[in-house]
Amino acid sequence: MIYFDNAATTRVFPEVVKVMQDAMESSYGNPSAKHMKGMEAENLVKKAQEVIAKTLKAKPKEILFTSGGTESNNTALIGTALANQRKGKHIITTKIEHASVYEPIAWLCEQGFEITYLDVTAEGIIDLEQLKNAIREDTILVSCMMINNEIGAIEPIEEAGKIIKEKNPETIFHVDAIQAYGKMPIIPKNLKIDLLSMSGHKIHGPKGIGFLYIKEGTKIQPIIFGGGQQKGMRSGTENVPGIVGLACACEKMIKNDYENAQRIREVKEYFQERIKEIEDIKDNSGQAPHIASISFKKIRSEVLLHALEDRGIYVSSGSACSSNKKQVVSGTLNAIALADEYKDGTLRFSFSIENTKEEVDETIEVLKELVPMLRKFVRR
Template sequence: MEAYLDNSATTRCYEEVAEIVAKTMIEDYGNPSAMHLKGVEAENYVKESAKAIAKTLKVQDKEIYFTSGGTESDNWALIGSALANHRQGKHMITTPFEHSAVSAPLAWLQEQGFEITVIPVDEQGNLDLKKLEEAIREDTILVSTMFVNNEMGAVVPVEEVGKIVHEKNPKALYHVDAIQAYGKYKIYPKKMGIDLLAVSGHKIHGPKGVGFLYINEKAKVQPLILGGGQQKGMRSGTDNVPGIAGLGAAAKMIYENLDKNVEHMRELKLYFAKELEKLEQVEINGPDPEKGAPHILNVSFWGVRSEVLLHSLEDLGIYVSAGSACSSHKRAGSASLGALGLSQERKESAIRFSFCETTTKEEVDYTLEALKKLLPMLRRYARK
């Protein structure tokens, strides 16, 4: 049997999405900038995808910009807004458990002379909203937070944050990394006070190498990729029609059954958490399973290094993660778990399990049985 419990790293593409991607590569393969019929056909895919995505967010089609994925969307939001608004100020605010697609460009901006304030979180991943409010200044140009933490599923109250940001400094922009939240939550940027929203296609059963950035039409953001002037001059380069078409189809499909999908994931997660708590020397990291995101559970198995357990499970056809897939090669330990104040040993024994709407109870039960057999054996081996 196989159990794929690493859906926060990537998801299996919907078959309907794969068919659309293939069709736009083999049949409707025109350049959307071309003026002939083939070009118009390709352009229609781009327009329809923007329309489908905009509908899920209740925003305008023209506020959706396609990118190469979540990393580019985050980088563009942060660096593009910094360049466009630096005369207003050079102060930006973030959290300590952001994905490297946010923390790395902010570190680069700090080297360029921008001031970055990091607002702490508690041991369950709750953001200190009082400290956030106190940190916002007249020269603050942007606040950046995740919606859902990718490693342990803590949920940031983005609507509260948006309200605090815009009441304290109406000129400041609020950027949200929604890469783990889109397709799991109803997200309405206008209502929530979100000015910039980053999303990745392969987290919602769409293709890899494509994503989008929502930019509020009133927000000042400078383009980073210059050239032929595609996407209203904001993001040049020939549109990735297969990726964009697939992303639009995936967005439409995942929101059609959102409530049912989320309920299924949450039920599986809570069942899994309850069964894990019956095992010895097992501790759940981050928020209470009831309060966290519906699809992510981070667990420390004391006495077993996460990489050892990961590969032992892999030998049985069970696929999990020892943290963010984008930073799993790093040996320093999880930044997200470190932000919670966890010990090094607890961080080094942490495994992330992540579900999707096609995950089955059989997969979860198979994983539980494997853990019951593996943990005593691996702990005995570790003590030798």
């Protein structure tokens, strides 16, 4: 098997499995309980906060554990909008956001908030001048992803943060870093980021766990109510095994100055060189170390995807979340103005530290066989 769908999810590190198993078997107390077993679990949660905060040069209390990227994004957007609506109801986002951003944004629009959607270039990069002109006195929130999940474009977050805070210091800046965390250095304070979303299963951690970085002093309200856990910001008994697994994955991905990300980039760039051997393709890939977006002319992406699957090669036709909605063409591909002859044939190949150049070689040879054959059957 060759697994090139790591932007959708990654295989859990063995070390992560081990610490999660230990937590389930030994530290199984409820972190809210007042006895020793509860305190033991609570200490694991606090230690995980410290580990993760250190990777961002943040404070442990600025880390809020969630069920993953979708909840982190929903909490950031809805919680911030509702908490600050007396100041204004204007929100800025982009045309290439993940469903877990554009769906809450659409809901907020239905509640009376005004939304401005920023355009992107053919490379998927936001227009900073358009951002600057869009910020108003009543702009309460700007939300922009750091790495696009479909084509791997890296957005100019540092420049955007400076523009936002210079134009309106009261505007809150949210960044979806779900594809970026663990792949590139992120220091929210230096980037003027107030809220940052992350998901564990993108970095070889478990599914169902993530965090939201909330800069101290940011005005935001909870969207989940109940027992008042995590200082009232996210009620519900903490997922202790998931939290310790998440911290372990974070530490492993970021150690040694992101050497894992560099290894991933080497495989991706080797793939980009070899894919040129296939005729009539377009490489839409951005600068992210792990995502390659390739459009195949005169082939439907689902047909090629399943043909590769039959040969034991797993790829994606876009975001796994977007695929659930049966979209014909993704918003990102429309936003970058990809030619119609390529839109239907776009596949995403996404890499991890477990992938090799030998796997790339095998995949290219299979594509050389499949692509010409499938093009013979395309409807004229």
